[in-house]
Amino acid sequence: MSELDLIRFFRKYPQGHPWLKVGPGHDCAILKWDADRDLAFKIDQIVEDTHFVLAGPEAASPMEVGWKAVAKALSDIAAAGAEPVAATVAVHLRKGLGDAWARELHGGIAACCEGYGLALAGGDITSGNGPASVCVSMIGQCTKDGAWTRGGAMPGDVLVLTGQIGGSRGAAKKHLIFEPRIKEARAIREAVGAGVHACIDVTDGLSRDAGHLCAESGCGVEIDEAALPIHPDALAMEKAGQGEALEHALGDGEDFELLLAIEHAAADRLLAGWKLATPLTRIGRVTKASSGRTLKRKAGAIEALPDRGYEHGT
Amino acid sequence: MSELDLIRFFRKYPQGHPWLKVGPGHDCAILKWDADRDLAFKIDQIVEDTHFVLAGPEAASPMEVGWKAVAKALSDIAAAGAEPVAATVAVHLRKGLGDAWARELHGGIAACCEGYGLALAGGDITSGNGPASVCVSMIGQCTKDGAWTRGGAMPGDVLVLTGQIGGSRGAAKKHLIFEPRIKEARAIREAVGAGVHACIDVTDGLSRDAGHLCAESGCGVEIDEAALPIHPDALAMEKAGQGEALEHALGDGEDFELLLAIEHAAADRLLAGWKLATPLTRIGRVTKASSGRTLKRKAGAIEALPDRGYEHGT
Numbered sequence: 001m002s003e004l005d006l007i008r009f010f011r012k013y014p015q016g017h018p019w020l021k022v023g024p025g026h027d028c029a030i031l032k033w034d035a036d037r038d039l040a041f042k043i044d045q046i047v048e049d050t051h052f053v054l055a056g057p058e059a060a061s062p063m064e065v066g067w068k069a070v071a072k073a074l075s076d077i078a079a080a081g082a083e084p085v086a087a088t089v090a091v092h093l094r095k096g097l098g099d100a101w102a103r104e105l106h107g108g109i110a111a112c113c114e115g116y117g118l119a120l121a122g123g124d125i126t127s128g129n130g131p132a133s134v135c136v137s138m139i140g141q142c143t144k145d146g147a148w149t150r151g152g153a154m155p156g157d158v159l160v161l162t163g164q165i166g167g168s169r170g171a172a173k174k175h176l177i178f179e180p181r182i183k184e185a186r187a188i189r190e191a192v193g194a195g196v197h198a199c200i201d202v203t204d205g206l207s208r209d210a211g212h213l214c215a216e217s218g219c220g221v222e223i224d225e226a227a228l229p230i231h232p233d234a235l236a237m238e239k240a241g242q243g244e245a246l247e248h249a250l251g252d253g254e255d256f257e258l259l260l261a262i263e264h265a266a267a268d269r270l271l272a273g274w275k276l277a278t279p280l281t282r283i284g285r286v287t288k289a290s291s292g293r294t295l296k297r298k299a300g301a302i303e304a305l306p307d308r309g310y311e312h313g314t
Numbered sequence: 315m316s317e318l319d320l321i322r323f324f325r326k327y328p329q330g331h332p333w334l335k336v337g338p339g340h341d342c343a344i345l346k347w348d349a350d351r352d353l354a355f356k357i358d359q360i361v362e363d364t365h366f367v368l369a370g371p372e373a374a375s376p377m378e379v380g381w382k383a384v385a386k387a388l389s390d391i392a393a394a395g396a397e398p399v400a401a402t403v404a405v406h407l408r409k410g411l412g413d414a415w416a417r418e419l420h421g422g423i424a425a426c427c428e429g430y431g432l433a434l435a436g437g438d439i440t441s442g443n444g445p446a447s448v449c450v451s452m453i454g455q456c457t458k459d460g461a462w463t464r465g466g467a468m469p470g471d472v473l474v475l476t477g478q479i480g481g482s483r484g485a486a487k488k489h490l491i492f493e494p495r496i497k498e499a500r501a502i503r504e505a506v507g508a509g510v511h512a513c514i515d516v517t518d519g520l521s522r523d524a525g526h527l528c529a530e531s532g533c534g535v536e537i538d539e540a541a542l543p544i545h546p547d548a549l550a551m552e553k554a555g556q557g558e559a560l561e562h563a564l565g566d567g568e569d570f571e572l573l574l575a576i577e578h579a580a581a582d583r584l585l586a587g588w589k590l591a592t593p594l595t596r597i598g599r600v601t602k603a604s605s606g607r608t609l610k611r612k613a614g615a616i617e618a619l620p621d622r623g624y625e626h627g628t
Binding site for chain 2 (some may be wrong): 020039
């Protein structure tokens with residue numbers, strides 16, 4: 001049973017709870033809470049040897065592990081278009097990591113919480129023989145417009161991407177230390193409100209995550225190769241003979257950028273008025289489901305978008 | 315660094331968040347949310363070989379593991395006097411446990427959520443070489459009276475305990491399959507409202523948890539040996555030569571009963587009108603901090619209450 005099978009299996013749980021508006025299958029669960037503002041609720045974990053390693057050339061520092069654990073959950077809150085409020089953290093310490101390691105881990109967790117205005121509300125710690133892991137749960141508050149989900153993209157929408165994509169495990173190790181797109185999500189929300197039809201954060205790779213969006217929205221996508229804002233680390237990897245930059249842009253996981261489907265006129269307005277330093281790029285369009293997922297090559301040919309990407313936990 | 319040291323260390327994080335009313339150190343974090351109802355927020359994890367074993371005479375079934383993970387967090391929601399709303403679950407599967415195991419684990423998680431009216435709102439699954447673990451995050455809604463915490467017990471209060479204590483790892487394996495005291499907490503709240511001054515759920519052992527309550531409230535306690543509702547499993551263990559029943563009652567962890575400090579007249583009223591099947595027992599009283607934690611023996615002698623109990627993660 002692969003992780004994806006199991007996730008599907010978990011989704012079968014009956015969801016007829018009166019407060020649950022959006023359940024498993026999206027970046028955050030959305031619960032009805034106050035009369036006018038929903039609550040976003042998320043759990044996420046990172047595990048040694050799956051999401052980070054502690055030895056060798058790619059070793060993460062404990063500060064980086066703590067940061068990544070919190071930032072990864074923040075990225076899901078951003079993808080729901082919500083404002084982060086509070087986090088709780090459960091840590092499993094592998095025996096032998098030592099006090100200094102634990103203290104620095106805490107430093108990374110606290111730094112990310114403080115940087116994003118999160119209350120670090122509680123935690124739990126165990127130690128044992130297993131790989132180290134950090135599990136973060138987070139709650140956020142939605143605006144009166146409600147949450148963004150993976151569903152709702154419509155043919156004719158524009159696909160917009162924050163930041164640059166690919167090479168997350170390259171020189172900058174940006175899968176470890178990254179800025180989740182909370183500020184960018186807020187700016188997009190304020191600029192176009194309900195013009196955002198769907199959103200997902202890129203964790204499994206652009207191609208695969210575009211597929212998740214298509215599956216939940218019942219649509220297709222066409223991604224424009226010429227428009228892709230490829231990260232310099234992906235270009236450097238190509239130069240070093242470590243695979244094509246395009247492959248990295250489409251397939252690398254853990255970019256933690258936002259992929260949004262935005263109503264056409266709203267997207268035009270948004271892109272024209274964009275003032276933040278983080279790039280915001282039109283990378284394609286939403287199509288009918290029957291068109292599938294396609295890649296428009298630079299020379300103009302339309303190819304099927306390969307279903308490659310990072311499958312967590314395998 | 316022991317787990318308790320680390321927990322202390324984690325508490326040092328500055329708590330000056332405008333929404334955070336009660337932070338680390340209590341059974342749940344309490345956040346200001348709506349105008350009139352606070353939100354209780356909790357994370358908890360159970361880890362193979364620390365909180366359950368999968369082989370040998372004490373082996374837990376995957377159903378039991380799933381139930382325990384959810385029920386343990388529910389016990390904290392009960393200790394905050396809150397109503398459970400939603401849970402998210404992060405599972406780490408040890409490779410080799412297999413599909414049927416995962417499915418049965420999910421069955422235990424879902425059964426406990428359904429039994430307590432919780433929305434199973436989301437989840438995350440990884441697999442790897444480590445021990446299996448289940449991390450549960452939960453949110454609950456407080457009443458207009460606010461949450462119960464470990465702070466607030468006052469000399470003269472009555473100590474009240476739900477259920478029977480000790481022998482949680484005895485024949486009934488009640489550390490695995492137990493009913494968290496949500497219904498009992500609700501009945502107590504409805505009967506005496508603000509008459510409850512403090513509450514904790516018994517996870518580290520009655521003696522140690524009474525100590526947590528004293529530490530947060532700035533008080534002492536006197537527990538009356540003759541009044542202790544000792545569980546039949548603890549009595550059976552004494553008979554089988556596995557330690558004194560009193561030792562089990564004071565020191566065993568994971569009883570998941572509620573220990574409350576209740577204003578004297580309110581406690582009288584509560585106990586006189588108690589109608590639920592779960593026993594509710596006056597087991598002692600709150601004293602001044604300078605009196606320390608004491609045990610009144612059956613013969614009348616007053617002894618210091620030993621600081622024994624189950625230390626998680628060691």
